[in-house]
Every structure is written in structure tokens, then in C-alpha cells.
Amino acid sequence: MSGIFISFEGPDGAGKTTALKKLMPLLQEKTNKEIVLSREPGGSSISEKIRKIILDIHDEEMDPRTEALLYAASRRQHLIDVILPTLEAGKIMLSDRFVDSSIAYQGGGREIGTEAVSKINDFAIDGHLPDLTIYFDISPEVGLSRIRKDHEGQMDRLEKEKLDFHKRVHASYLEIVKNNPERIVTIDADQVPEKVVADALEAILKRFPEIFNEGE
Numbered sequence: 001m002s003g004i005f006i007s008f009e010g011p012d013g014a015g016k017t018t019a020l021k022k023l024m025p026l027l028q029e030k031t032n033k034e035i036v037l038s039r040e041p042g043g044s045s046i047s048e049k050i051r052k053i054i055l056d057i058h059d060e061e062m063d064p065r066t067e068a069l070l071y072a073a074s075r076r077q078h079l080i081d082v083i084l085p086t087l088e089a090g091k092i093m094l095s096d097r098f099v100d101s102s103i104a105y106q107g108g109g110r111e112i113g114t115e116a117v118s119k120i121n122d123f124a125i126d127g128h129l130p131d132l133t134i135y136f137d138i139s140p141e142v143g144l145s146r147i148r149k150d151h152e153g154q155m156d157r158l159e160k161e162k163l164d165f166h167k168r169v170h171a172s173y174l175e176i177v178k179n180n181p182e183r184i185v186t187i188d189a190d191q192v193p194e195k196v197v198a199d200a201l202e203a204i205l206k207r208f209p210e211i212f213n214e215g216e
């Protein structure tokens with residue numbers, strides 16, 4: 001496949017979505033390759049329907065394994081509908097979250113464990129891992145305080161979880177980063193938005209210098 005697949009990861013409130021909106025046009029200025037921006041859970045029609053079910057605040061009783069399976073199902077459909085066609089067309093695929101989110105949130109946060117969550121996701125992604133993952137590191141305290149300031153009344157089912165849950169998610173992310181040094185680049189998300197975007201852009205430029213020559 002000739003495209004490039006980049007995922008963006010981090011705890012809630014790390015600022016991925018904000019950074020991606022600014023990063024996308026900056027990146028497009030530097031390359032002739034078409035860029036597609038998407039998100040998980042969601043990103044395609046069926047996956048967005050699954051997203052609504054997963055994040056519904058009324059479903060407090062959802063079993064952790066059901067939750068893990070729904071995220072994996074949503075991911076599978078997103079892969080088939082959006083990610084693989086984008087890569088096959090030689091484009092750059094940016095995904096706001098991918099499989100590491102499931103390892104961190106369901107494996108760590110929900111305490112299902114990395115192995116079990118990896119197993120169902122291996123089935124879903126069938127070997128299609130990102131070429132590069134940019135991990136936005138933020139403490140759970142700072143991330144949650146940003147979200148509360150932004151949309152306390154509309155927090156989703158995962159965001160509403162207690163601080164301990166978010167601490168486990170953060171610890172799990174650090175473990176994933178430690179175990180995947182060749183794929184994952186960490187950036188400090190506790191900086192002004194402009195610096196976060198600049199660091200993310202630099203990480204991409206450094207990893208894929210060849211795509212930027214085309215745009216010059």
C-alpha cells in the first residue's frame with residue numbers, strides 16, 4: 001500500500017482534536033499527497049452509529065467486554081470503509097485515535113488486560129498498524145480539567161469516569177509507548193496549542209521526509 005497511516009493518541013483532553021484541525025492545513029501546504037482526517041470511534045457511517053451506542057451516558061451498566069468489542073467492531077468498519085481505501089489510493093490517513101486507545105482504555109482503564117484486548121483487536125485490524133503514532137502526553141488531572149472547563153455538562157460515558165480510571169489509562173499509555181519505540185513518538189501536550197502543533201508537524205516531517213519533497 002502506498003499511503004501513509006498516522007494515528008494520534010492520548011488521554012481525554014490532551015488536545016488531539018484541536019491540534020489536528022490546525023495541523024491538517026499546515027501539512028497540506030507541504031505535500032502534494034491528499035490528506036484524509038478521521039476519528040475513532042466513528043469515522044464512517046456504521047462506525048459513527050456504534051460510537052453513539054458506546055458513548056451514551058445512559059448506558060452506565062455496559063459490560064467492559066461489550067464495550068471493548070464495540071470499539072473493536074467500530075474500528076473494523078472504519079478500517080474497511082475509510083483507512084484501507086485511503087491508503088490504497090496513496091493518500092495520507094490521519095486518525096484521531098486507533099488501536100492503542102483500546103489497549104489503554106479497555107485494557108488499562110477497565111482492567112480487562114492488554115492481552116485480551118489485543119486479541120480482539122488483532123482480529124479487527126488484521127495486521128494494519130499505523131506507520132507512525134503521535135502520542136499526546138498529558139496528566140489526567142490537566143486533561144480532565146480542560147474537558148470540565150470546555151463541556152462539563154456534555155461529558156460522554158468514558159470522560160465521566162473517576163480520576164482513578166483516567167490514571168490507569170495514562171499509565172497504560174506510558175507502557176504502550178515504552179513497548180513501541182519505533183512506532184510511537186511522544187509530544188508534550190501541556191504546552192500552548194501552537195507548540196503542540198509544531199512538535200507534531202516536526203515528528204511527521206522527520207519520519208517521512210520523502211513526502212514533503214514532492215510538495216516543494
Ligand SMILES: Nc1ncnc2c1ncn2[C@@H]1O[C@H](COP(=O)(O)OP(=O)(O)OP(=O)(O)O)[C@@H](O)[C@H]1O
Pocket residue numbers: 010011012013014015016017018019146147149150159189190191192193194196
Ligand atoms: N495546548 C492546549 N492548552 C490548553 N488547552 C487546550 C490545548 N489544546 C486543547 N485545549 C483545550 O482542551 C479541551 C480538549 O481539547 P480537545 O477536544 O482537542 O482534546 P482531545 O484530545 O481531542 O480530547 P478527547 O479525546 O477527550 O476528545 C478543549 O477545550 C481545548 O480547547
Ligand SMILES: Cc1cn([C@H]2C[C@H](O)[C@@H](COP(=O)(O)O)O2)c(=O)[nH]c1=O
Pocket residue numbers: 012039040041055071097098099101102103105106156158159
Ligand atoms: C477509540 C477508543 C476511544 N475510547 C474512548 C476515549 C474517549 O474517552 C472516548 C471518545 O473518544 P474522543 O477522543 O472523545 O472522540 O472513547 C476508548 O475507550 N477506546 C477506544 O478504542
